[in-house]
Amino acid sequence: MKVKIDEKNKRVIIDGLKDFNLVHVFECGQCFRWNKEKDDSYTGVAYGKVINVSMNHQQLIIENTTEEDYYNIWENYFDLKRDYDAIKNQLIQNDKVMKKAIEFGNGIRLLNQNEWETIISFILSQNRSIPIIKQNIEALSQSYGKYIGNYRGRDYFDFPSPEKLASIDIEDIITCKVGYRAKYIKKTAYQIANSNQFNQMLHASEEEIEKYLLGLYGIGPKVANCIMLFSFNKYKRFPIDVWVERVMMELYDLEDKKSIIQYAQKNYKDYGGFAQQYLFYYAKEHKIGSK
């Protein structure tokens, strides 16, 4: 992997990158603020910046960025330093289903996303489909987020701060079509904005983080696991949603959530989060078990 800085064109090019596919990364259900352009590249907002990402063979091209942002944000955000081969090789041992799921989503990488944004995003995700979640988050950002700028003819807004969401009325949050989840958003934003506990969690143990998240209004075990996996680097976490539950019951012949948890702990160990994401993407795209 080789990094080239093209300062003049505000680009960073990463050469010789393996295990990275734009569709897999952005459509596997882990993130909600990335949209496909007509040229098959993706434009999105993260950490208050707008960038465009495209691929050319094994070259990853990040546009509208700088060398500084690449090393401070994007290298970690896109998880570029991790060896996915090692993870895949361990996961596929004695597991034909996983082998298929990994072949299908071979270019998935787990993004390292902002903790606060991930908390609200996955509170919103409950009992909802991904396109609607994306709409909700976009509406929240456009209504209450800071204006970032115009890129390729479109205006972009950052995800609103805890202070901002804590300060607005529930009725105003509801205008973003989040339904009954508005009260969860307001209260959780208030708790985070008005306590230093959240900041302490950024350096806390896994158990403390879990306890804290479960104490926030609107967060249960599944959402807490997603937040820990997608923004706190807790890669053992194995969130079980309707898709993972169905694919595990159908293709692994497991009976209930309890046996799924046991199976995952025993077989996936430290790589539960990666395993889960391959399975989720495979199940969702093939609509396993649904009808």
Place this chain on the structure above:
DNA sequence: TTCCAGGTAGCCG
């Protein structure tokens, strides 16, 4: 029209 979506809080036994 009915059913379902990256579930959770509240309530009941």
Place this chain on the structure above:
DNA sequence: CGGCTACATGGA
């Protein structure tokens, strides 16, 4: 504890 249900909204 474990099981049940209401819940906002939009797409199939």
